Amino acid sequence: MVTEKSAALMEKARQYIPGGVNSPVRSWNSVGMSPVFLQGAVGPYVFDMDGNKYIDYICSWGPMILGHNNQEVLSSVVKTCASGLSFGAPTEREVEIAELICEKIPHVEMIRMVNSGTEAVMSAIRLARGYTGRNKIIKFAGNYHGHSDSLLVDAGSGLMTQGIPGSAGVPEGCTSDTLTAVYNDLESVIDLFDANPDQVAAVIVEPVAANMGVVLPQEGFLQSLRELCTNRGALLIFDEVITGFRLAFGGAAEFFHVTPDLVTYGKIIGGGMPVGAYGGRKEIMEMVAPLGPVYQAGTLSGNPVAMAAGLAQLRILSGHPEYYTYLREMGERLYGGMEKIIKREGAPCTVNHIGSLGSVFFTEAEVTNYDIAKTSDTKEFARYFRFLLENGIHAAPSQFEAMFLSTAHNDEIVDYTLEVFSRYMKQRMDNLESELEER
Numbered sequence: 001m002v003t004e005k006s007a008a009l010m011e012k013a014r015q016y017i018p019g020g021v022n023s024p025v026r027s028w029n030s031v032g033m034s035p036v037f038l039q040g041a042v043g044p045y046v047f048d049m050d051g052n053k054y055i056d057y058i059c060s061w062g063p064m065i066l067g068h069n070n071q072e073v074l075s076s077v078v079k080t081c082a083s084g085l086s087f088g089a090p091t092e093r094e095v096e097i098a099e100l101i102c103e104k105i106p107h108v109e110m111i112r113m114v115n116s117g118t119e120a121v122m123s124a125i126r127l128a129r130g131y132t133g134r135n136k137i138i139k140f141a142g143n144y145h146g147h148s149d150s151l152l153v154d155a156g157s158g159l160m161t162q163g164i165p166g167s168a169g170v171p172e173g174c175t176s177d178t179l180t181a182v183y184n185d186l187e188s189v190i191d192l193f194d195a196n197p198d199q200v201a202a203v204i205v206e207p208v209a210a211n212m213g214v215v216l217p218q219e220g221f222l223q224s225l226r227e228l229c230t231n232r233g234a235l236l237i238f239d240e241v242i243t244g245f246r247l248a249f250g251g252a253a254e255f256f257h258v259t260p261d262l263v264t265y266g267k268i269i270g271g272g273m274p275v276g277a278y279g280g281r282k283e284i285m286e287m288v289a290p291l292g293p294v295y296q297a298g299t300l301s302g303n304p305v306a307m308a309a310g311l312a313q314l315r316i317l318s319g320h321p322e323y324y325t326y327l328r329e330m331g332e333r334l335y336g337g338m339e340k341i342i343k344r345e346g347a348p349c350t351v352n353h354i355g356s357l358g359s360v361f362f363t364e365a366e367v368t369n370y371d372i373a374k375t376s377d378t379k380e381f382a383r384y385f386r387f388l389l390e391n392g393i394h395a396a397p398s399q400f401e402a403m404f405l406s407t408a409h410n411d412e413i414v415d416y417t418l419e420v421f422s423r424y425m426k427q428r429m430d431n432l433e434s435e436l437e438e439r
């Protein structure tokens with residue numbers, strides 16, 4: 001596999017952009033490689049600068065749930081562009097997308113558009129504080145909620161992979177109100193509530209954690225959080241930036257039948273454009289300016305072109321509930337297939353998956369939280385990543401990220417992936433055996 005053009009571009013990029021990239025995980029530092037630069041994509045495939053074609057399991061980290069270059073989304077964007085790229089004034093599509101979401105998702109009575117997941121979460125936290133008049137928030141170790149100051153504490157994938165403890169440049173004052181609990185450990189949340197009586201504004205959680213690899217909520221965990229928040233006068237915020245419109249149209253809340261007070265969206269909601277949103281109960285959302293005292297604004301928020309992409313994608317998804325069945329079936333075929341191979345080979349690996357999301361952890365342990373996820377063999381993950389790439393598979397370049405399926409992935413693609421996965425696992429077990437013999 002030749003990747004000369006990518007390598008040359010990366011060399012140049014490093015001169016002008018920190019680390020050569022505009023978001024750290026793209027540097028492939030954690031797998032010790034220089035990244036491929038992409039020049040195009042269609043359906044389940046991406047193409048790099050040297051003309052290599054890969055099956056894509058990143059899907060732009062989730063947004064491309066209909067596959068790349070969906071024609072309906074694309075034509076909606078192109079049509080909208082012709083009328084002007086931005087006005088900074090209200091437009092019809094903003095109302096249409098808000099109406100669609102509020103009509104289809106019962107716990108979202110009002111919604112505000114922003115430009116990224118980071119911004120959505122940052123705003124939801126401010127709103128929760130403004131609404132409750134309390135300052136502290138509880139988050140979970142290994143959950144990622146974007147890169148705003150107060151949430152850069154034990155924040156999963158990017159930071160884990162780069163080995164940055166929190167981040168430099170974040171004053172203690174910004175994180176002193178952020179309390180960290182253990183995912184799937186209700187007692188750790190109760191302890192924090194007990195130690196900070198009447199001070200906790202909100203519990204924020206990734207209802208399915210997908211930024212420490214995929215980690216599922218254990219039976220009853222989300223329901224218990226709901227009850228606890230209600231009893232203690234705190235808001236429950238579901239960060240559905242990954243799970244929203246993916247597990248179901250109504251996200252994890254719909255999937256698990258748990259009702260959060262506020263919810264944040266990103267990724268899929270923009271159809272590939274930079275969009276985020278936060279929404280929830282009307283009485284809470286009415287605290288947002290200009291109706292209420294919680295200030296939040298955005299020059300490009302609700303941008304017409306971005307809304308055109310998001311609206312087109314959400315209309316397709318809401319009109320095709322069978323797509324979610326399809327994604328679940330593809331997920332079962334891929335991740336269930338991986339589990340079978342691992343079992344057959346006796347490989348020390350664990351697969352966590354739900355619907356179209358999945359992760360292969362290079363640890364034998366059952367992965368239910370951040371500390372356990374960290375027991376994974378990241379060096380072996382790097383070898384696995386390289387093997388996939390050399391066999392035409394573009395997957396997340398980090399042990400602590402998810403794989404994403406789209407509706408453009410099909411049996412044939414999944415079965416090819418399983419064939420590659422099987423070859424890798426066989427080779428790995430042979431290597432492990434000969435290592436043992438040498439000792």
Ligand SMILES: *Cc1c(COP(=O)(O)O)cnc(C)c1O
Pocket residue numbers: 115116117118119121144145146147206211239240241242266267276
């Ligand atoms: C990606 C992500 C964010 C941040 O979204 P950006 O658009 O990258 O700012 C927040 N929360 C979760 C759960 C995410 O996966």
